[in-house]
Amino acid sequence: MSIDIPLAAVRDDGGALAHGSDSGCNRCPLRQLPPFQPVSAEELALIEGLKRGEPEHPADALLIEEGQADGPLYTLLDGWAFSFKTLQEGRRRQILAFLLPGDFIGLQQKMDEAATHGVRTLTPVRVCSFRRDALWTLHRQAPSLGYDLTWLAAHSESSVDDNLLSVGRRSAIERVAAMLLDLHSRTSALDPSGDGRSMPFPLTQVHIADAMGLSLVHVNRTLRQLSRLGLYRTCPPGRIALPDPAALAGVAQLRWPLRVPPRPLI
């Protein structure tokens, strides 16, 4: 059994944030990375004013519970997570999207009375925690950041769209290949020093199955098949290698390379 109490056991080291040009957010290592668009000093100050801290959560922790009424608002700083929905009791969950550093968490839940999907960590994570009213304040005080929020919401859908296309219309091997490539592209963009062939991979085969609408057993067979084709290899601990991404893209019915658009970071 995992720890399922969203806010318990979380240490929040907020309150000690500097408010100057040399402040914390300005030195946020994420902002230096190529995928993220620059922001003005004013925007940065506003964001920093809404920040509450950088709590950490362990692996396999529930950040947002399905149906939760007034959940948190985060930007994922470090680690992996995923959003999911479940059908009734006991039946397997459907993973909607995998969340990587820079992804915004809780937007959807804040737009509704109750969270329509849950969010759970895959690895230990560090998040940037925002005040409960951050969404409205961002919109009101900085239209450009409000626009960015709409951007994030729209692209969050885009990611689910891709997943739905896979689950609805691709065969098992195509689905798995497409998923591996998607994660490969996104992690590569976040790690300019990477070798472009191997990547961190904290998912178990159960996660792949839950994301792709497949059974665990069949995911295993499919991965073995990709192995035999020389398109997939595990390189412990917690990493995998994709020796030939272009060929994998051929299997996935995907045009390569995948586009990773520049994106706002809030």
Add this chain to the structure above:
Amino acid sequence: MSIDIPLAAVRDDGGALAHGSDSGCNRCPLRQLPPFQPVSAEELALIEGLKRGEPEHPADALLIEEGQADGPLYTLLDGWAFSFKTLQEGRRRQILAFLLPGDFIGLQQKMDEAATHGVRTLTPVRVCSFRRDALWTLHRQAPSLGYDLTWLAAHSESSVDDNLLSVGRRSAIERVAAMLLDLHSRTSALDPSGDGRSMPFPLTQVHIADAMGLSLVHVNRTLRQLSRLGLYRTCPPGRIALPDPAALAGVAQLRWPLRVPPRPLI
């Protein structure tokens, strides 16, 4: 039953609601319907200023093409449409969501260089067409409407989330039942004078198949099965009846009734 705090703030500082204005948008019949939240006179004026017209399109018309660079921006006023993605050549499309009056079309495409999904009409439609720069103008000049745009984007994902849950984790009969109930709830909310049992239904079985990740043949068998169970009946022309929605919800593994939250209309 509580309204989200930021939303309440939006409405509070919005000033007097539009009552006596004689403008076109004010008389928009959609705005009178219960699912749609009221807007202030100022907001309404801004929206109206961005409006370009109310073009009509025939049935089965492509409103947005996949990959299109600078597409249109609409609110659907009358008729049905759907968004979709396709894999390569010849292979069947995946329908992502069905669009009903009040739904915003083109938001996602405006947030990217190119449309990530296409949009096609199901019936003849009338749309409210906006200027190309409407999104940014709305955010800049009326934060409350910018907030509404984020709301619309988030709920657009929510709809795809539901679909993904169905396609990934429900059996054929559960999927079809869930889809019928979703459309039933949404159309009922838009038609207070309806009888609550029958609804307009412009979809063919091919559309159902494309939305649910099933083959046409199997959709047909599934509908016949629901017929035999007394949960589904066609009542031409272009309508269906769901004699027992609660029982159908049981089949779909869905709690009934479905919540149709009050929503912004732009």
Add this chain to the structure above:
DNA sequence: CGATGTATTGACCAGCTTCAAGTAACGTGG
């Protein structure tokens, strides 16, 4: 009155699920 699109049904079979069993890796406590 063909042409087209939609619905329906049967026969066959493949992709995937389920069930079952066994292996490997790892951490924990005696």
Add this chain to the structure above:
DNA sequence: CCACGTTACTTGAAGCTGGTCAATACATCG
């Protein structure tokens, strides 16, 4: 340090859900 529990991974066998192919019926519309 090893026995044991736990979790992840692997493989085989059997069977079901749903796909494909094919044929027919039916309606609408030039």
